[in-house]
Each structure stands twice: as C-alpha cells, then as structure tokens.
Amino acid sequence: MDVTKRFNRIIAIYFQLQAKPIVRAQDLAEQFGVSQRTIYRDIKALEQAGIPIYGEAGTGYGLVEGYRLPPTKFSREEILTLAAAEKLMQKFVDPDLFRYFSSALNKIKAYLRYSDKLNVNLLEENMLMGSLAHRFNENVPSALSILFESIAQHKVVDMEYQSSSSANPVHREIEPVGVFHQGNYWYFMAYCYLRKDYRQFRIDRIQKIQLTTAPFAKEHKPLSHYLAKEDPSPTITIRICVPLIYARHMEWERSYYGFVSEEITDAGVIMTFECKNMEQEFARWYLMFADEAKILEPAELKDRIKELISNIQL
Secondary structure: OOHHHHHHHHHHHHHHHHHOOOEOHHHHHHHHOOOHHHHHHHHHHHHHOOOOEEEEOOOEEEEOOOOOOOOOOOOHHHHHHHHHHHHHHHHHOOHHHHHHHHHHHHHHHOOOOHHHHHHHHHHHHOOOOOOOOOOOOOOOOOHHHHHHHHHHHOEEEEEEEOOOOOOOOEEEEEEEEEEEEEOOEEEEEEEEOOOOEEEEEEHHHEEEEEEEEEEOOOOOOOHHHHHOOOOOOOOEEEEEEEOHHHHHHHOOOHHHHOEEEEEEEOOEEEEEEEEOOHHHHHHHHHHHHOOOOEEEEOHHHHHHHHHHHHOOOO
C-alpha cells in the first residue's frame, strides 16, 4: 500500500468534510477511484485521530457543528489557481455574482505571504480573457445570484421572461431547481406556476427578477434528473463530407446539431450527425458551409436545402 497516497487521500476527505454538510462514501469512492470499503477505513482513521465525525455507512458523513482546524497553507499551484478562477468568474458570471466572488477571494488573498501575493498579481496582469457579449441582460445584473439564492433558500422567484416566441415579456412565478451552462449561455431549470410543469429558461432573456419570501410548494429532484430526460422525438442520421480545411470551422458548433463522429478520408472529413431537427436547425446551419460541404445522406436534407435556397430573396 502506498502510505503517502493514502495519507493524502485522508487529508482530502477531511477537507471535503469541512466544505460540505454531508459527504457520501459513494461520491468519495468515485472521486478517488477506490472502493467504498476503503473510504470507510479512511473515515475510521480520521475518527481514531480525534476528528468528531457523525453519520454512518449508507447515509453520509459530516463534521460535528463548530469543529474546525486552523486554516491550512496553500500550495503554489493552488495560489495561482485563485488568480485563474477570478478571471474565469469575471467572464462567465453576472456582475453581481462576480463582485461577491471577488470580495471573498480578496479575504483569502489577505492571508497569503508577500511573495505569493506578488505571484498572483503577476499572473493576473498577464492573463486576459475576452468577454462574451449578450451572456446576460445588462439591465438585470443580479439574475444569476438571485437564482442561486432562491435554490439555496427554497424561495419562489418572480420574474418577467421574454421567450424567443413572444414579442413581449410574460410574468412568471417559478421555483428554480438548478443552473447550468451550455454553449454560450446560462440556463436554469424551474417549476413554472404558469405552465404547471418544469421548464428550461435562458438567463439572458430575463427582463426583471425578484426573490420573494414565499417558500417552495414542491419537493424537487436534483437538476441532473431533469436534464437526463431524453427528448422522445426520433433522430435522423445525417452524413456530410467536408474538405479538411473547412471542417475545422465547423468544430465549434457541430455538437449543437447532434454531431456523433468524424472520419478523415481522401475525399475529405465525413461527419455523422444524429439530429432531431433536420429541416430547421440543421439545414439552416448547413447553409453556412453549403458551397463546400456535400450531403451524403439523407436525400430529404438535399431537398430541404434546395427549398431554402429557392426562397432566398436577393
């Protein structure tokens, strides 16, 4: 047995216990690539070292309320990661949430040694990340942070939401379940009182948002449960052939249209898609590359492209 490796794992488990109210042995086993029995032994070792842990196998473990060790020393790699994390947060979250994160990070930086602070400042000065336009509605700078607060406190959210199919915002009362990032946008899943069902929303389409004092009326499953539900509509297999020099320009967006695989041949790159919306989404995306990309199958896609081209008004 690698004693050093086990020691590092046990210390990491302790930090997990400090960071979360409940930690499951199954999750720890998956994270560290060991058996649950090994995790049980590690938990036992922490208890024997005097760490007050409550819980049991099959439910989860946590530290007794109020128990904490003094702050640990950061490694050089961890310190530099703080600077990278701040740049990423600035790019990917709304202004209010970034301000809260930056404030918390400054409190951590206050405990760093002078030399470590210099390293962080040097990295920050030499790390630039371009912002992505229209990720959030500039008139609603706190949308993401309000959704986080709603999920944590189980409080109903009142919002004005403008969908892609409506000309004007619609009033919605919702119970947010979870937030996720996909492609270039933030989305969230919520139970909608208006639709009396779970719906997916895009955060940049929120026109107004307010956290209410009303508690959730429903018990919700984890976000993964709702995202895992498959679209029942059938898929259509699409194969196209694209010259290698043009294929690289399609890599950024092809996953949104059901990309499955590619094969590099003498004739070009043959891409295979399993698409649920061939006539609208895929066909219109394909038109951007139609002068170079050849449709191998199905014939229906060729007919749809011809139809779209015939409708072009010059």
